[in-house]
Amino acid sequence: MCGIVGYLGARDCTSVLMDGLEKLEYRGYDSAGIAVFEGAEIKTVKTRGKLAAMSEKLEREGSPKGHCGIGHTRWATHGEPSDVNSHPHSNGRVTIVHNGIIENYAELKEFLTEQGYTFLSQTDSEVVACLLDYYYAERNPLHAITETLKELRGSYALGIIFKDFPERVYAARFGSPLIVGLGEGENFIASDIPAFLKYTKDYVLLDDNEIVRLDPNGARFFDLHGMSIEKERQTAEWDVEQAQKCGFPHYMLKEIHEQPDVVGKMLDGIVKDGEPDFTQFGVTDDMLRGFRRVFITACGTAMYAGMVAKYAMERLARVPVTVEIASEFRYMEPIVGEGDLVIVVSQSGETADTKASLELAKELGATTLAVVNVKYSAIAREADICINTLGGLEIAVASTKAYSVQITTLYLLAFRFAFARGEIDENELKRLTEQLCGTPKLISDVIERSDECQFIASKLVNTETLFFIGRGLDYALSLEGSLKLKEISYIHSEAYAAGELKHGPIALIQQNIPVITIATQRHVVEKTISNMEEVKARGANVIMICREDARVADGKADLRLDLALGELDDLLAPLPTMCALQLIAYYSSILRGNDPDKPRNLAKSVTTE
Numbered sequence: 001m002c003g004i005v006g007y008l009g010a011r012d013c014t015s016v017l018m019d020g021l022e023k024l025e026y027r028g029y030d031s032a033g034i035a036v037f038e039g040a041e042i043k044t045v046k047t048r049g050k051l052a053a054m055s056e057k058l059e060r061e062g063s064p065k066g067h068c069g070i071g072h073t074r075w076a077t078h079g080e081p082s083d084v085n086s087h088p089h090s091n092g093r094v095t096i097v098h099n100g101i102i103e104n105y106a107e108l109k110e111f112l113t114e115q116g117y118t119f120l121s122q123t124d125s126e127v128v129a130c131l132l133d134y135y136y137a138e139r140n141p142l143h144a145i146t147e148t149l150k151e152l153r154g155s156y157a158l159g160i161i162f163k164d165f166p167e168r169v170y171a172a173r174f175g176s177p178l179i180v181g182l183g184e185g186e187n188f189i190a191s192d193i194p195a196f197l198k199y200t201k202d203y204v205l206l207d208d209n210e211i212v213r214l215d216p217n218g219a220r221f222f223d224l225h226g227m228s229i230e231k232e233r234q235t236a237e238w239d240v241e242q243a244q245k246c247g248f249p250h251y252m253l254k255e256i257h258e259q260p261d262v263v264g265k266m267l268d269g270i271v272k273d274g275e276p277d278f279t280q281f282g283v284t285d286d287m288l289r290g291f292r293r294v295f296i297t298a299c300g301t302a303m304y305a306g307m308v309a310k311y312a313m314e315r316l317a318r319v320p321v322t323v324e325i326a327s328e329f330r331y332m333e334p335i336v337g338e339g340d341l342v343i344v345v346s347q348s349g350e351t352a353d354t355k356a357s358l359e360l361a362k363e364l365g366a367t368t369l370a371v372v373n374v375k376y377s378a379i380a381r382e383a384d385i386c387i388n389t390l391g392g393l394e395i396a397v398a399s400t401k402a403y404s405v406q407i408t409t410l411y412l413l414a415f416r417f418a419f420a421r422g423e424i425d426e427n428e429l430k431r432l433t434e435q436l437c438g439t440p441k442l443i444s445d446v447i448e449r450s451d452e453c454q455f456i457a458s459k460l461v462n463t464e465t466l467f468f469i470g471r472g473l474d475y476a477l478s479l480e481g482s483l484k485l486k487e488i489s490y491i492h493s494e495a496y497a498a499g500e501l502k503h504g505p506i507a508l509i510q511q512n513i514p515v516i517t518i519a520t521q522r523h524v525v526e527k528t529i530s531n532m533e534e535v536k537a538r539g540a541n542v543i544m545i546c547r548e549d550a551r552v553a554d555g556k557a558d559l560r561l562d563l564a565l566g567e568l569d570d571l572l573a574p575l576p577t578m579c580a581l582q583l584i585a586y587y588s589s590i591l592r593g594n595d596p597d598k599p600r601n602l603a604k605s606v607t608t609e
């Protein structure tokens with residue numbers, strides 16, 4: 001939530017900041033702003049709306065010309081999206097950008113008001129600028145920052161400039177990501193690497209309670225006592241192309257198309273001699289044998305990936321698996337402890353509730369395993385075991401390829417689990433692995449049928465509400481398909497276990513309400529079809545997504561997308577099937593005139609509760 005950038009170097013600062021903000025816009029796009037030193041003066045330009053509005057404003061009013069500054073793209077928490085609530089915030093001597101939430105801002109505001117400070121915005125962030133000014137009495141920026149940080153509760157990544165120091169950018173973090181990019185004679189701060197990837201691949205990860213100072217001599221790091229510290233320099237594996245649309249109209253479509261490739265990479269990374277090998281992550285068969293229960297906790301799409309894993313692990317390994325929404329898990333006093341494996345799943349590795357659940361599970365004595373796409377994220381670094389998914393950079397707010405690599409990883413783990421526990425033999429382990437290795441081709445086949453998905457989407461655009469139904473793994477898919485559709489098309493959608501429909505929700509079925517029925521699981525396909533017929537009998541417009549050999553009486557399905565899954569084990573059907581649901585969601589969004597990459601009210605990285 002919110003993206004921050006900062007730059008000091010020879011280039012035109014405004015262009016570097018705007019470039020960086022464009023790469024971070026996935027983190028929030030309610031408003032944007034920059035503050036740049038023009039000589040000894042700080043010039044601030046900010047506005048409500050997406051970055052395009054900011055570019056227009058710069059065009060109209062002129063861009064600040066300078067070489068040192070900070071920028072921000074906002075996902076509003078305190079105070080509506082407006083010009084005045086946009087960052088940067090300043091009180092004259094100190095200007096800041098902030099990502100996170102200052103939980104004790106009300107009491108700090110009261111204190112600062114008593115000291116004579118006045119506030120322009122409704123944000124929590126403005127108190128940070130005032131508090132920094134309050135502690136800047138000795139005109140020592142580092143002292144002001146360390147004293148301020150000691151008073152803040154909540155989470156923050158801060159970019160700070162002091163009017164008296166036109167060639168310095170400071171930054172600090174607690175709980176929100178902050179990366180320092182190290183270039184040749186120029187340095188950067190940013191919420192994420194893509195913001196400076198065009199200029200340098202070298203970076204340093206700032207940890208909680210650490211501060212960085214960029215000045216003409218380079219970057220220096222300090223702890224909360226103001227003592228100098230050494231930090232490890234790392235090199236990003238991503239290249240600039242990954243942060244671009246590469247000819248696709250949207251990141252989401254590009255990321256859908258990348259799925260065969262990233263699933264293939266994931267398989268190559270884990271499969272050795274025809275079977276999954278997790279020893280590179282420190283996971284042995286002995287270890288897997290030792291766990292009595294598994295918990296999977298995550299949010300949104302990552303949690304639905306966990307649901308697919310539950311079906312696979314329970315069916316194959318006969319180990320009990322509980323899937324919990326992370327925002328519930330952390331407050332439910334879970335009965336978890338030694339002997340339990342807690343798996344957290346996250347694309348960003350920064351999701352606040354998932355991170356808190358991980359910390360709780362560790363505290364309770366469970367072994368924690370993170371399935372995380374962003375290798376340098378907090379969750380990746382905090383878990384006992386981390387399996388880095390190889391989805392590459394995912395920029396669209398709606399998660400697609402991250403889901404596919406998550407379930408690929410979790411399938412492989414389920415296979416290994418089952419083998420380690422003696423539930424399947426080596427032949428079956430190899431058979432399942434081989435089947436999974438065939439899914440990139442099946443995903444490609446679905447992508448080739450994008451036109452049919454677009455046609456289905458065209459039948460949904462004018463509806464206000466619709467249903468997804470399915471049984472077993474098809475139910476897990478329904479939940480994710482429904483989430484994908486609602487978050488980018490804004491069509492109200494509900495997902496139900498098909499057998500549950502007549503316990504209440506069927507009351508909502510009336511003439512022409514679309515019901516997307518997913519029926520890939522052969523052991524329950526007849527039951528699902530019966531449920532589908534029940535809604536058809538009540539006037540629903542039935543769209544069926546199924547294996548090509550699913551037998552349905554004439555006229556019972558208004559539209560069918562027959563998936564040629566061949567001999568694919570039903571257990572693995574979610575991989576290609578999900579791709580069809582993603583494409584339907586994507587085209588529904590486009591046909592309704594929305595921006596699927598930046599759906600309203602959402603942000604990619606949810607670092608607040």
Ligand code: M6R
Binds near residue numbers: 300345349354400605
């Ligand atoms: O970064 P994470 O995987 O932890 O994010 C979890 C959810 O916020 C995320 O999956 C969200 O539901 C997406 N918008 C779904 O497309």
